[in-house]
Amino acid sequence: MNRISTSAITNSVTVEKNDGTFFFSNIRATIVLLVIFLHSALAYSTVSDRWWILADPQKTVMADIIAGALDIMLMSILFFIAGYFTLPSYTKCSSYQFLIKKLKNLMLPWLMSVLLLNPFLVNVIHYCNGNSNRSFLANTIVYYRNFLRVPLKIIQDRSESPFFFSHYHVWFLSLLFFFFIGFIVFRMISTRIKLRNMEAHSTGRFTTDVIALITLSSLGYFMFHAFFEDKWFVVSVVQFQVSRIVPYLVFFIFGIRSYEKGWLNKISCFRFPIISLFSATGFTLMYLTFYAYVNSSKSIVLCLMFSFLRYLLCTWYLLVFLRIGQKYFCRKTKFNIILTRNSFNVYIIHLNVTILFTLIFKGEAWLAPELKMILVFTFTAFSSYLITLFYDKIRNVKYLKKA
Numbered sequence: 226m227n228r229i230s231t232s233a234i235t236n237s238v239t240v241e242k243n244d245g246t247f248f249f250s251n252i253r254a255t256i257v258l259l260v261i262f263l264h265s266a267l268a269y270s271t272v273s274d275r276w277w278i279l280a281d282p283q284k285t286v287m288a289d290i291i292a293g294a295l296d297i298m299l300m301s302i303l304f305f306i307a308g309y310f311t312l313p314s315y316t317k318c319s320s321y322q323f324l325i326k327k328l329k330n331l332m333l334p335w336l337m338s339v340l341l342l343n344p345f346l347v348n349v350i351h352y353c354n355g356n357s358n359r360s361f362l363a364n365t366i367v368y369y370r371n372f373l374r375v376p377l378k379i380i381q382d383r384s385e386s387p388f389f390f391s392h393y394h395v396w397f398l399s400l401l402f403f404f405f406i407g408f409i410v411f412r413m414i415s416t417r418i419k420l421r422n423m424e425a426h427s428t429g430r431f432t433t434d435v436i437a438l439i440t441l442s443s444l445g446y447f448m449f450h451a452f453f454e455d456k457w458f459v460v461s462v463v464q465f466q467v468s469r470i471v472p473y474l475v476f477f478i479f480g481i482r483s484y485e486k487g488w489l490n491k492i493s494c495f496r497f498p499i500i501s502l503f504s505a506t507g508f509t510l511m512y513l514t515f516y517a518y519v520n521s522s523k524s525i526v527l528c529l530m531f532s533f534l535r536y537l538l539c540t541w542y543l544l545v546f547l548r549i550g551q552k553y554f555c556r557k558t559k560f561n562i563i564l565t566r567n568s569f570n571v572y573i574i575h576l577n578v579t580i581l582f583t584l585i586f587k588g589e590a591w592l593a594p595e596l597k598m599i600l601v602f603t604f605t606a607f608s609s610y611l612i613t614l615f616y617d618k619i620r621n622v623k624y625l626k627k628a
Contacts, residue, residue, distance in 0.1 A: 247557055248550030250565035253306055255546075256299055257568045258606055260394070261575050263295040265602040268583045269594040276387050278346055278576075279353055279583050283594040291598075293513045294506070297535055298542040300397060300469075301442075301476045305543060307401055308480020311408060320409050327405045334573055335398040335462075342577050343393055344368060349580055350387045372461050380467060382456050394576045396464040403463060404477050431488045435544075438479045439536050445471020447532035451525075472536060476543075489547065498548040505541045512538055567613040574612060579605045 267273040268281045269288035315323050344365040351357055351364055359367070371390040383389050392399065450468035458467050465473070483489065512534050519531045554561070582601045586592065592600075 247565075248547075248555040249306060249309070250568075251554040251561055252546050252550045253303070254561070254564040254568040256302055256306075257572045257575070259295055260299055260572065261579060261605050261609070262602050263292055263299065264394070264576055264579045265583070265598050265605060266291040266295075268601070269598050275385050276383055276389075278350055278387055278393075279580050279587070281583065281587050281594065281597065283590065283597065285594040285598070287595050288598055290510070290513060293516065294509045297509065297512070298539045301472055301539050302543050302546065303397065304401070304404075304473045304477040305480040305483075307404070308477040309484045311405070311477075311481050312484050315408070315412070320413060324406070324409060327402055331398045331402040331405075334569075335392075335395050335402075338395045338398075338573055339372070339392065340369075342574065343391075343395075345577050346393055346580060349584065353584070354387065356388070375461075376459055379458060379460055380453060380456050381459050382454075384455060390459065392464050395573070399462050400465050400473070401477075404474065408481070431486070434479065434482060434486075434488075435540060438475055439533070439540050441475045442472035442536035442539070443529075443533040445475065446536065447529050450532070451528065472539070476539075489551070498545050498552060501541070501545045502549065505538060505545060508534075508541075509538055563610070563614070567610055567617070570613040570616065571606075571609040575605060575609045578609050578612070582608075 266288040267277045268279055269283065269285050270277075270292045271284045271286075272289055272292065274280045274284070314326070318326070344361070347368045348361050348364050351359070368390070376390070381389060383391075446468055449471060453467040456467055458465055458470075512531075515531060515534065519527050579601060582604045586597045586601060589597070
């Protein structure tokens with residue numbers, strides 16, 4: 226984990242050098258904080274009780290609402306941001322250099338997380354669910370061995386138990402790395418068959434691409450969810466929810482096209498982004514209510530409508546976040562520079578910190594679950610940033626001594 230790893234999500238440190246796009250760093254930092262909030266809420270949700278790492282016996286509907294709402298948009302927006310900065314990063318170096326940079330910025334933090342951080346989560350699951358026959362070291366070795374085994378079932382249902390092999394939150398890093406490999410292959414093929422000139426002269430409209438984004442994401446989610454529901458694809462270094470792979474890829478591609486076509490200026494159509502955000506929140510509550518009906522019904526029409534509403538909301542949130550960032554959060558301050566520079570490292574370590582504080586508050590039955598959730602989020606966010614700042618100071622001292 227190092228400061229340059231911040232570019233693993235934005236793919237370019239120019240975000241921090243150019244005030245015109247600095248709001249992307251603020252959006253990314255906000256999304257990371259919302260991811261912490263999501264993971265704080267899951268311990269107190271009735272929906273995730275059977276499969277989450279650590280479930281508190283006290284539950285609250287508020288946690289269900291927060292988890293359901295944040296689940297709609299967070300990772301898709303991160304894939305969009307990664308896509309947006311792919312081209313400027315790629316054009317500065319060769320394909321080989323680009324690949325090496327992504328190995329360093331994505332797969333190295335992924336590997337360090339798997340080796341050093343995830344064993345803590347594995348052991349918490351075992352000890353808190355009455356399966357503490359093996360030692361910490363034994364559980365860790367079993368976890369490592371899973372990376373070398375081909376699972377009996379590549380598609381796995383993870384909704385009934387927490388005892389499954391998982392990358393936990395760093396699945397995002399390995400999947401994004403393979404998206405970059407796909408991007409490199411596509412660029413190399415397009416260069417050979419002379420498609421790049423055609424792409425440069427293609428006339429795409431912003432509205433058309435937004436409609437395509439919603440349509441393709443909705444149809445992809447609907448089709449894969451019909452066959453695989455919320456099951457996961459699991460093969461050693463790659464894990465993802467099957468039903469969401471198409472939306473993730475489409476949002477990543479939409480990010481690339483947004484940079485290529487210069488579409489950031491087009492989102493000025495949201496004249497009152499704060500009002501738009503509250504409107505999206507209202508429709509999200511309708512979506513969550515609709516979800517209950519879809520679960521109890523196997524109607525194809527209802528499932529298709531649900532998929533469309535999900536990615537309409539996801540796109541709405543994306544555009545509103547971009548507009549709010551452009552309008553209100555494009556200037557640098559000491560505070561948001563600290564937030565943005567450390568957000569990647571915070572993402573890496575936050576889940577361990579979240580589970581630690583969840584464990585601490587688990588025995589405090591006198592606290593309301595809503596208050597526990599807020600306290601876990603607050604302590605996790607604050608502690609995670611303190612840890613990353615402390616790490617940066619140690620690292621800077623070492624560099625100064627070497628100099």
